[in-house]
Each structure stands twice: as C-alpha cells, then as structure tokens.
Amino acid sequence: MKNDPIHQFQITDLLPLEVGGYNVSFTNSALFMVLTVLLSSAFLIMSTSGRGLIPTRLQSISEMTYEFVANMLRDSAGSEGMKFFPLVFSLFVFILIGNLFGMFPYFFTITSHIIVTAALALLVIGIVIVYGFWKHGLGFLKLFVPSGVPPVLAVIIVPIEVLSFISRPLSLSVRLFANMLAGHITLKVFAGFIVSLSALGIGGVIGSILPLAFTVALTALEFLVAFLQAYVFAILTCMYLNDAIHPSH
Amino acid sequence: MSADNLAKTNTEVGTPSEGGEGGNFPPFDPSTFASQLLWLAITFGVFYYLMSKTVLPRISGILEVRSDRIAKDLEKANELKQQSDEAIAAYEQELAEARGRAHSIAQDARDKAKADADAERQKVENELSSKLSEAESKIAAIKNAALAEVGTIAEDTTTALVKELLGGKLTKSEVSSAVKQADTK
Numbered sequence: 426m427k428n429d430p431i432h433q434f435q436i437t438d439l440l441p442l443e444v445g446g447y448n449v450s451f452t453n454s455a456l457f458m459v460l461t462v463l464l465s466s467a468f469l470i471m472s473t474s475g476r477g478l479i480p481t482r483l484q485s486i487s488e489m490t491y492e493f494v495a496n497m498l499r500d501s502a503g504s505e506g507m508k509f510f511p512l513v514f515s516l517f518v519f520i521l522i523g524n525l526f527g528m529f530p531y532f533f534t535i536t537s538h539i540i541v542t543a544a545l546a547l548l549v550i551g552i553v554i555v556y557g558f559w560k561h562g563l564g565f566l567k568l569f570v571p572s573g574v575p576p577v578l579a580v581i582i583v584p585i586e587v588l589s590f591i592s593r594p595l596s597l598s599v600r601l602f603a604n605m606l607a608g609h610i611t612l613k614v615f616a617g618f619i620v621s622l623s624a625l626g627i628g629g630v631i632g633s634i635l636p637l638a639f640t641v642a643l644t645a646l647e648f649l650v651a652f653l654q655a656y657v658f659a660i661l662t663c664m665y666l667n668d669a670i671h672p673s674h
Numbered sequence: 675m676s677a678d679n680l681a682k683t684n685t686e687v688g689t690p691s692e693g694g695e696g697g698n699f700p701p702f703d704p705s706t707f708a709s710q711l712l713w714l715a716i717t718f719g720v721f722y723y724l725m726s727k728t729v730l731p732r733i734s735g736i737l738e739v740r741s742d743r744i745a746k747d748l749e750k751a752n753e754l755k756q757q758s759d760e761a762i763a764a765y766e767q768e769l770a771e772a773r774g775r776a777h778s779i780a781q782d783a784r785d786k787a788k789a790d791a792d793a794e795r796q797k798v799e800n801e802l803s804s805k806l807s808e809a810e811s812k813i814a815a816i817k818n819a820a821l822a823e824v825g826t827i828a829e830d831t832t833t834a835l836v837k838e839l840l841g842g843k844l845t846k847s848e849v850s851s852a853v854k855q856a857d858t859k
Contacts (some may be wrong), residue, residue, distance in 0.1 A: 511726035
C-alpha cells in the first residue's frame with residue numbers, strides 16, 4: 426500500500442455527511458480546497474491590508490499577481506474582458522495554490538481529480554456560452570463561421586469549428602487533471618524505487634542514487650508544471666472569454 | 675485515454691484487497707463526485723466572493739493611488755522645472771541688462787573724461803596762444819623802438835663822420851633829411 430502510486434489520490438471522509446441521498450462528506454479533498462482558499466485569501470488580504478504607497482515585499486507579490494493576471498486578460502480579451510477579471514484571477518490563484526499544495530508530501534492535490542477540473546472548465550465554458558448569447562444573441566454563432574470563408578468551404582469549416590468548441594472544456598479539464606495526476610504518479614513511482622532498491626542491501630542503496638536524482642529533478646519540474654498549468658488554464662480562459670466578447674474572428 | 679492506462683496499471687500494481695471500494699481509480703470514482711462538487715462550489719464561491727469584493731478592489735485601489743501619485747509628482751516636478759527655467763531666464767535677462775548698464779556707465783565716464791581733457795587742452799592752448807601773441811606784440815614793439823632808434827643813431831653817426839671827414843658843420847635838419855633819403859633808397 427505504501428508503494429501504491431494511486432493511493433495519494435484516494436479520497437477519505439473526514440466528516441461524514443449525507444444530504445438528500447448524496448454523500449457530501451467533508452473529505453480530505455474538501456479540506457485542501459478550504460486550505461487553498463484560506464491560505465490564498467489570508468495572504469492576499471493581509472499582504473494588502475497596509476495599502477502601502479510603497480509596497481512591502483508581500484504586498485508586492487499580491488500586486489504582481491494582480492498585474493500578471495490583469496495583463497494576461499487585457500492582452501487576450503481587451504479592456505472589455507476586464508469584467509471577468511475576478512473570475513480569471515480566482516481561477517488562476519485557486520488552481521495555482523491547489524497545485525502547489527499538492528507538492529507537499531502527504532498533502533492532497535485537489536486538481537488531480539477530473540471532477541474538479543471539469544467543473545472549473547465547464548464553469549468557464551458555461552460563462553462563455555451564456556455571456557456570448559446574452560451579449561450577441563444569435564450573432565454569437567458567427568464564432569463558428571470565420572469571416573471571409575466561401576460557402577463551399579464553410580460546409581467543412583463549420584463542423585470543425587463546432588467540434589473544436591465542444592472539445593474545449595474537455596481539453597481544458599483533462600490537461601490540468603492529467604498533468605497533475607501523471608506528475609504525482611511519476612514522482613511517487615521514482616520515490617518508491619528508492620525505497621524498494623534500498624531494501625535490497627548496499628548495492629541497492631548505491632543503485633537508488635539514480636531514482637533519487639530523478640525524484641529531485643522531477644520535483645523541480647512539478648513545481649514548474651504546477652505554475653504552468655495554472656497559467657495555461659487562466660490564459661485559455663482569457664481566450665475563450667475573448668470569443669464570447671468578440672465572436673466574429 | 676492515458677488515465678485509463680493508468681487505471682489499468684493501478685489494478686495491476688495495487689493490491690486489490692486494500693482498495694476496499696472495488697479497486698476503483700479514485701479520480702474516476704463517481705461516489706466522491708457529489709462531495710467534491712459541493713465543496714468546490716462552496717470554497718471556490720467563497721474565494722470568488724472574497725476576491726471580487728475585497729481583495730481585487732483593494733489592490734486596484736492601491737495601484738490607482740500609486741499611479742495617481744506618480745502622475746501628480748511628475749506634474750509637480752514639471753511645474754518646478756518650469757519655475758526654475760523661468761527664474762534662470764529672468765536672471766539671465768537681468769544679467770544682460772546690468773551688463774548693458776555697466777557698459778553705458780563706462781562709456782559715459784570715458785566720454786566725460788575725454789570732454790574734460792579736451793576742455794583742459796583747449797584752455798591751455800588758448801592761454802598759450804594769448805601768451806604767444808602777447809610776446810609777439812612785445813617783440814614787435816621792441817623791434818619798432820629799436821628801428822626808431824636806428825634813425826637817430828644813423829644821424830649821430832653821420833654827423834660825427836661828416837665832422838671828422840669834412841670838418842664842416844652840418845645842421846641837424848640836413849643830416850636827418852639825408853638819412854631819411856638814404857633810408858628810403
């Protein structure tokens with residue numbers, strides 16, 4: 426069981442709860458969602474509480490995060506997109522801190538469950554669809570017909586565009602989920618090698634240097650992936666929102 | 675997809691007895707979905723609320739105040755620069771004026787000195803020329819007097835000469851007429 430790389434994704438009930446026949450227990454996943462929100466909110470609120478004209482270091486971090494996401498959104502969706510700024514910012518920080526929390530040993534990675542990433546992706550796509558139709562009516566469907574395409578080609582292009590649109594929530598959720606899952610499994614497998622090789626004796630201990638080096642390198646890589654996936658999720662959100670704001674290409 | 679493969683490797687690697695829940699791959703276990711969705715909705719909802727109501731307005735406020743302050747400071751700096759430029763221009767102008775004034779004062783002094791010197795010279799020249807003419811007139815008078823005496827000397831000399839040479843006696847009037855005759859020749 427110790428060497429089972431999947432065990433880290435096991436969800437265990439911490440506080441059993443059942444509502445309307447559904448098991449909605451407070452689980453380790455829920456605990457880490459709460460911790461993610463608590464940590465990031467506390468940091469953001471406390472670091473900016475001074476409202477310093479000259480920022481402290483921590484306030485600088487909050488401001489940099491703010492400007493990082495704000496620039497990302499403004500660059501891809503224009504100034505009109507700024508009304509979605511709280512959403513994109515929340516998504517970015519929530520996913521980033523959730524991913525980084527997963528890097529601690531024995532901590533649960535909330536984004537390693539497809540239902541979480543799928544819910545976030547569907548939230549984004551749902552907002553894109555609702556806002557698109559609310560703002561442009563049927564004009565939103567122009568999204569599927571690139572301007573300047575002759576009708577003959579449109580017959581081929583439109584189904585492709587529709588398909589690509591449908592695959593967006595899928596790719597958005599699976600990308601994040603699979604990256605976190607695969608990364609943590611790989612890490613666990615290599616770390617497991619060290620333990621099982623060391624158990625073989627002195628030769629095994631020497632032999633375990635290689636997986637140890639791999640584990641160290643992979644840990645660094647996983648930190649990069651944790652940030653990168655949050656960034657990718659946020660920037661794709663920005664691009665999809667841009668489609669809702671400016672449907673005609 | 676890859677997750678399925680992973681699920682298969684799990685069932686191969688993992689010990690089936692310990693799973694307890696049919697050895698399900700946890701991320702695909704639907705029995706946990708309801709709980710995860712609920713808690714995600716709660717936590718993310720709270721997070722979104724906190725961000726949009728507290729944190730983001732606060733940070734944007736901080737950034738706005740800062741950029742306003744920077745703009746204001748820059749404006750003030752520009753204003754001060756303009757003021758200093760004006761002061762420099764005024765100073766330069768004053769300097770030029772003072773220089774001009776100094777120049778004219780020097781010119782005046784020079785002119786006055788020159789005029790004084792001219793007047794002095796004129797005076798001295800006048801004095802000299804008056805002295806000269808005085809001297810000339812004196813010389814002329816002396817010369818006239820001398821010339822006037824020449825006649826009497828000639829008469830005396832003639833009388834004496836005639837007396838010595840001829841032994842005769844001449845009247846004074848005869849001699850003087852003869853001298854006058856000789857003088858006019």
